[in-house]
Amino acid sequence: MHNGTTVTQFIIEEQRHIKGATGEFTALLNEIVTACKVISNAVNHGALVGVLGSAGSENVQGETQKKLDVISNEVFLKSIEWTGHVAGLASEEMDDPYPIPSQYPRGKYMVVFDPLDGSSNIDVNISVGTIFSILRAPEGITDAKAEDFLQPGTQQVCGGYALYGPSTMLVLTTGQGVNGFTLDQNIGEFILTHPNMRIPEQTQEFAINMSNSRFWEAPVKRYIDECLAGKTGPRGKDFNMRWVASMVAEVHRILTRGGIFMYPIDEKIRSKGGKLRLMYEANPMSFIVEQAGGMSTTGRERIMEIAPENLHQRVPVILGSREEVQTVIDYHKEG
Numbered sequence: 001m002h003n004g005t006t007v008t009q010f011i012i013e014e015q016r017h018i019k020g021a022t023g024e025f026t027a028l029l030n031e032i033v034t035a036c037k038v039i040s041n042a043v044n045h046g047a048l049v050g051v052l053g054s055a056g057s058e059n060v061q062g063e064t065q066k067k068l069d070v071i072s073n074e075v076f077l078k079s080i081e082w083t084g085h086v087a088g089l090a091s092e093e094m095d096d097p098y099p100i101p102s103q104y105p106r107g108k109y110m111v112v113f114d115p116l117d118g119s120s121n122i123d124v125n126i127s128v129g130t131i132f133s134i135l136r137a138p139e140g141i142t143d144a145k146a147e148d149f150l151q152p153g154t155q156q157v158c159g160g161y162a163l164y165g166p167s168t169m170l171v172l173t174t175g176q177g178v179n180g181f182t183l184d185q186n187i188g189e190f191i192l193t194h195p196n197m198r199i200p201e202q203t204q205e206f207a208i209n210m211s212n213s214r215f216w217e218a219p220v221k222r223y224i225d226e227c228l229a230g231k232t233g234p235r236g237k238d239f240n241m242r243w244v245a246s247m248v249a250e251v252h253r254i255l256t257r258g259g260i261f262m263y264p265i266d267e268k269i270r271s272k273g274g275k276l277r278l279m280y281e282a283n284p285m286s287f288i289v290e291q292a293g294g295m296s297t298t299g300r301e302r303i304m305e306i307a308p309e310n311l312h313q314r315v316p317v318i319l320g321s322r323e324e325v326q327t328v329i330d331y332h333k334e335g
Contacts, residue, residue: 004191007033007170007181014174025157028085028109028134029172033190035079036130036162036170039072039116040183043128043164069093072115072130085109087137088144090311092280097146097311106142109157110135110149114280117161118246127165129248133284134158146311149279153304159284161248171197171255173291178255199294200258203321207242207250208262215266219299219331247276251285251319255292260320260328264299274298274314278306282317295325299332 005013011026073093080086081100085107089098092114100106113132134157141148153159160172168183170190180194206227213221227239242259244250250261263275276282286296286303296303296319303315318328 004193007190007192010179010181010192014176024085024107025109025134028080028083028107028111029158031079031083031085032076032111032132032160033170035076036168037183037188038075038079039068039130040162040164040168042068042071042075043116044168068128069116076113076115076130076132080111083107086111087141088148089113090144090146090149090279091115092277092312097144097149100143108137110137110144112149112279114277117248117281118244120245126246127163127244127249128246129164129252130162131248131281131284132158132160133279133287149311150308152307153278153283153286156283156287156304159287161251161284161288163248163252165249165252169194169252171252171288173288175287175291178288178292180255197255197292199255199289199292199321201293201322203254203258203260203324204237205240205242205253205257205259206262206324207244207253207259208264209243209245210241212266212268215268216264217266217299218335219328220262220264220266222331223328247281247285251289254289254294254320258321260318260324262318262328263316264318265316269314272314274316276314276317278303278308278313278315279311282315285317286319289319293322294320295322295329297325297329299328 008030011029015026073091077098080089082104084105086109087106088110090112111132111134115130116128117131118128135151135155136157137144138148158174163169170181178197180197181190182193184191226233226235230238253259254261265274269275282303289296298316299318318325
């Protein structure tokens with residue numbers, strides 16, 4: 001028998017402190033947890049059940065979908081559509097919001113999600129994850145349209161991710177700090193293992209795709225050059241570089257031991273607005289990072305204050321340990 005706190009117990013106990021709570025949010029989150037367990041199982045079995053490789057299709061961003069992208073998207077939709085707790089669902093893998101089948105009741109929440117972040121890593125057996133964000137549906141809305149989802153990150157009710165690594169973890173915030181849960185495969189439950197996660201304010205680790213360095217703006221190039229200069233440079237300390245190409249894995253490392261993650265604007269992606277999606281990736285991760293004591297910015301503005309213009313909007317992302325992120329912001333102000 002386990003003697004830890006399950007994620008369901010944790011959320012119910014949190015709910016008891018909220019006046020007027022109905023349990024609807026808790027029930028919705030439980031189904032998201034179930035979806036993450038199913039996806040974890042598929043990821044862990046990989047080639048054994050024939051889910052690796054390309055699906056032979058593209059998503060709305062024109063990216064080649066992996067079989068697990070398609071499977072994970074379907075798992076998320078089917079896990080949530082029937083609950084009666086949502087007025088709409090939107091996925092990074094779909095052009096438009098998913099229409100809730102007419103036979104199911106509607107609820108007061110909306111969920112946006114990236115069903116399988118870092119899916120380019122699937123075939124080489126490197127960590128991937130799921131990112132999700134829960135929003136309140138506008139008053140009176142029962143079938144959410146794209147414009148109903150366009151709320152700044154500050155309006156999020158919950159931000160979370162599941163990491164499918166050596167162990168499967170669920171990390172989430174409802175605006176009262178950040179907590180991490182590890183999946184106990186023996187009992188099929190997420191157990192609280194990382195309460196009140198905090199990002200160290202100082203760090204000596206950065207994560208960025210160095211192959212794009214020739215396209216960077218001057219403030220980012222200045223910051224990375226100073227990191228690379230190490231003890232002999234203006235920062236006076238040596239830095240290590242990491243790059244997993246999975247935002248979930250990058251953010252989880254920062255939550256665990258500090259660091260800064262950067263996917264800045266550069267000349268190659270300027271016309272797109274950035275690389276990462278505001279609604280599906282940047283907002284929920286920014287919510288988590290800020291609640292853990294870190295900072296998240298485009299370099300020029302706080303990500304969670306951006307008013308979304310469309311469902312698949314892209315933005316630059318710079319997040320992590322407060323001191324390092326502030327340095328990058330200062331360099332942008334200096335030009």
